[in-house]
Amino acid sequence: MTTALKEWPLWEVFVRSKQGLEHKHxxxxxxxxxxxxxxxxxxxxxxxxxxxxxxxVPSAQITASNPDEKGELFDPAxxxxxxxxxxxxxxxxxxxx
Amino acid sequence: MSTATDYLLHLADNALVLGQRNAEWxxxxxxxxxxxxxxxxxxxxxxxxxxxxxxxASLQGGDATEDKLAYFRDTGEFRNYTLLxxxxxxxxxxxxxxxxxxxxxxxxxxxxxxLMALLWEALEKSANADLAxxxxxxxxxxxxxxxxxxxxxxxLGDGTDESHARTQAALDHLMPYTQEFWTGxxxxxxxxxxxxxxxxxxxxxxxxxxVDGALTEATLKRPLxxxxxxxxxxxxxxxxxxxxxxxxxxxxxxxxxxNW
Amino acid sequence: MYTQSFNxxxxxxxxxxPLAPSKEDAALQAAFDTRIDADxxxxxxxxxxxxxxxxxxxxxxxxxxxxxVGMLPEGNWISRAPSLKRxxxxxAKVQDEGGHGLYLYSAAETLGxxxxxxxxGLHSGRAKYSSIFNYPTLTWADVGVIGWLVDGAxxxxxxxxxxxxxxxxxxxxxxxxKEESFHQRQGYEALLVxxxxxxxxxxxxxxxxxxxxxxxxxMFGPPDADSPNSAQGMRWGIKRVSNDDLRQKxxxxxxxxxxxxGVTLPDPDLKWNEERxxxxxxxxxxxxxxxTVNGNGPxxxxxxxxxxxxxxxxxxxxxxxxxxxxxxxSRNMKEAA
Ligand SMILES: [Fe+2]
Ligand SMILES: [Fe+2]
Numbered sequence: 001m002t003t004a005l006k007e008w009p010l011w012e013v014f015v016r017s018k019q020g021l022e023h024k025h026x027x028x029x030x031x032x033x034x035x036x037x038x039x040x041x042x043x044x045x046x047x048x049x050x051x052x053x054x055x056x057v058p059s060a061q062i063t064a065s066n067p068d069e070k071g072e073l074f075d076p077a078x079x080x081x082x083x084x085x086x087x088x089x090x091x092x093x094x095x096x097x
Numbered sequence: 098m099s100t101a102t103d104y105l106l107h108l109a110d111n112a113l114v115l116g117q118r119n120a121e122w123x124x125x126x127x128x129x130x131x132x133x134x135x136x137x138x139x140x141x142x143x144x145x146x147x148x149x150x151x152x153x154a155s156l157q158g159g160d161a162t163e164d165k166l167a168y169f170r171d172t173g174e175f176r177n178y179t180l181l182x183x184x185x186x187x188x189x190x191x192x193x194x195x196x197x198x199x200x201x202x203x204x205x206x207x208x209x210x211x212l213m214a215l216l217w218e219a220l221e222k223s224a225n226a227d228l229a230x231x232x233x234x235x236x237x238x239x240x241x242x243x244x245x246x247x248x249x250x251x252x253l254g255d256g257t258d259e260s261h262a263r264t265q266a267a268l269d270h271l272m273p274y275t276q277e278f279w280t281g282x283x284x285x286x287x288x289x290x291x292x293x294x295x296x297x298x299x300x301x302x303x304x305x306x307x308v309d310g311a312l313t314e315a316t317l318k319r320p321l322x323x324x325x326x327x328x329x330x331x332x333x334x335x336x337x338x339x340x341x342x343x344x345x346x347x348x349x350x351x352x353x354x355x356n357w
Numbered sequence: 358m359y360t361q362s363f364n365x366x367x368x369x370x371x372x373x374x375p376l377a378p379s380k381e382d383a384a385l386q387a388a389f390d391t392r393i394d395a396d397x398x399x400x401x402x403x404x405x406x407x408x409x410x411x412x413x414x415x416x417x418x419x420x421x422x423x424x425x426v427g428m429l430p431e432g433n434w435i436s437r438a439p440s441l442k443r444x445x446x447x448x449a450k451v452q453d454e455g456g457h458g459l460y461l462y463s464a465a466e467t468l469g470x471x472x473x474x475x476x477x478g479l480h481s482g483r484a485k486y487s488s489i490f491n492y493p494t495l496t497w498a499d500v501g502v503i504g505w506l507v508d509g510a511x512x513x514x515x516x517x518x519x520x521x522x523x524x525x526x527x528x529x530x531x532x533x534x535k536e537e538s539f540h541q542r543q544g545y546e547a548l549l550v551x552x553x554x555x556x557x558x559x560x561x562x563x564x565x566x567x568x569x570x571x572x573x574x575x576m577f578g579p580p581d582a583d584s585p586n587s588a589q590g591m592r593w594g595i596k597r598v599s600n601d602d603l604r605q606k607x608x609x610x611x612x613x614x615x616x617x618x619g620v621t622l623p624d625p626d627l628k629w630n631e632e633r634x635x636x637x638x639x640x641x642x643x644x645x646x647x648x649t650v651n652g653n654g655p656x657x658x659x660x661x662x663x664x665x666x667x668x669x670x671x672x673x674x675x676x677x678x679x680x681x682x683x684x685x686x687s688r689n690m691k692e693a694a
């Protein structure tokens with residue numbers, strides 16, 4: 001076993017703060033395996049009742065978009081203002097729509 | 098003392114003494130994540146002890162308080178299992194010192210949590226409603242302690258040659274102390290007779306099942322038991338409890354009229 | 358706890374850090390500068406100047422080391438806490454500090470440095486941590502005073518860091534700061550209760566205040582005039598308020614708290630300055646501070662040796678968990694095959 005492999009792998013922790021809400025990224029930790037990562041996430045990230053459900057994902061398994069491609073990935077959405085409800089004017093007498 | 102208080106003190110002392118021992122790891126754990134996890138176990142145990150002492154204090158009345166019970170009783174008055182007061186190491190004389198051994202910690206937490214997961218569940222039906230309520234709360238906590246210690250037991254037993262050897266040694270050292278679980282005491286007998294407590298014998302088969310299942314998975318051998326049966330719950334302790342209490346109680350006793 | 362806003366250089370590790378980006382693409386540098394100037398955030402995968410990355414790794418890891426070394430002085434009193442309530446509070450508090458260390462190591466790891474590498478820096482004595490933890494906790498009152506003053510000083514330091522330009526650090530600090538206010542309050546409240554007690558208890562509180570006060574003032578780091586790195590930190594948005602400003606804020610906040618508590622702060626020069634609308638205070642002994650930072654405080658060796666021992670003693674446990682995980686994985690693979 002080389003030294004580099006002696007470190008426990010890193011996991012990303014996602015916590016659902018209450019029923020009905022989505023899981024939100026809250027941090028990371030080291031654990032030897034998934035079951036342990038889950039337990040440790042419970043001990044590290046929910047000591048103050050911050051959660052009702054936890055996901056853990058090996059950090060190495062996350063594929064992230066390249067910040068250099070931010071322009072081509074996300075800017076094209078900027079001018080599609082017709083996707084938003086406020087783009088459309090509806091007469092007041094129609095009421096809420 | 099009444100039937101209930103003797104029995105409640107046994108339960109309370111168990112929780113406090115093990116909580117005190119586990120807290121020794123705070124700041125010294127094998128990895129940060131585990132340091133934090135073990136502190137949670139300690140906090141649960143100290144919380145259980147406090148509820149139980151508060152219940153005893155209310156039954157005793159007068160100027161009894163949780164802290165009087167924890168800090169101003171002497172070694173011979175403590176009713177915890179001897180298992181729980183031993184240092185986190187192999188067999189040692191009272192004044193000898195050794196490094197904290199995580200194998201010992203895990204084996205002990207496992208053996209005790211396996212018992213308490215069964216006992217708290219049974220005590221949910223205690224005739225003493227306050228105790229039943231404490232049992233319900235403690236049951237959730239101990240189920241997590243059992244899961245935590247059992248998972249680690251398997252990791253350590255199955256892990257490396259070194260971890261296997263260390264964990265087997267810890268098991269060989271500690272297992273004999275579990276004989277105390279199954280020998281009666283006047284306090285337990287009286288509590289059972291009054292419907293407050295449980296006949297531990299009825300839990301033994303389930304406990305054996307939990308232990309054997311985990312040991313098999315951990316590739317550990319269950320040692321044959323013979324010889325000395327400890328009697329901490331009757332007030333006859335190892336040399337270690339005196340040191341544990343001397344340290345724990347020193348400040349409170351140096352300022353008996355202090356406000357904290 | 359506990360940054361020391363000074364961010365002193367660690368001992369050299371043989372690699373030289375170029376102070377200014379030299380060969381980096383000027384366009385990337387310009388985009389980075391623009392984002393920093395607009396008070397924007399930098400995220401792990403964004404381009405950043407090497408010096409920014411190095412400075413952050415150093416600052417965040419020093420901060421993380423401070424949290425975990427900081428577990429030791431207070432941990433010293435867990436076994437002797439004078440009531441079960443205080444015992445539980447103290448365990449939870451010291452445990453939180455471990456959590457802070459963990460959040461911070463995680464934040465630094467996003468910059469490409471592993472926790473093992475950072476720990477190696479600490480254990481070899483190369484990396485610094487807050488000098489305040491190199492003093493002994495001699496009585497129970499020290500626990501209260503550390504919560505009140507040391508955590509109090511740390512909060513002053515840390516709140517501005519919640520707006521730090523580096524996203525993961527800022528987010529870690531938000532979590533840390535939420536937990537810190539419990540730390541300061543529990544400490545102060547413990548002292549308030551002691552001050553209602555016996556004469557010995559009151560004397561114990563005053564003695565602890567006397568021993569910790571000046572060390573807390575030094576926690577904010579050298580005077581601005583002697584902090585050459587501060588300007589760059591400010592420019593990069595990884596330091597938001599100057600050492601002296603934070604220190605002044607701390608003094609001004611603490612004086613009325615001391616009055617309510619009924620203790621004297623051990624500084625004959627401490628008085629309200631009507632003109633400045635701040636308290637004046639006496640001269641800090643920077644010699645002692647630097648002696649302690651550089652390894653010659655009363656507990657430096659003990660603290661470091663204790664951390665190293667815990668890490669080394671835990672090696673077999675960490676190895677076992679990893680070995681088991683690998684065995685499980687190959688067992689599962691065989692089963693699937
Ligand atoms: Fe902290
Ligand atoms: Fe703190």
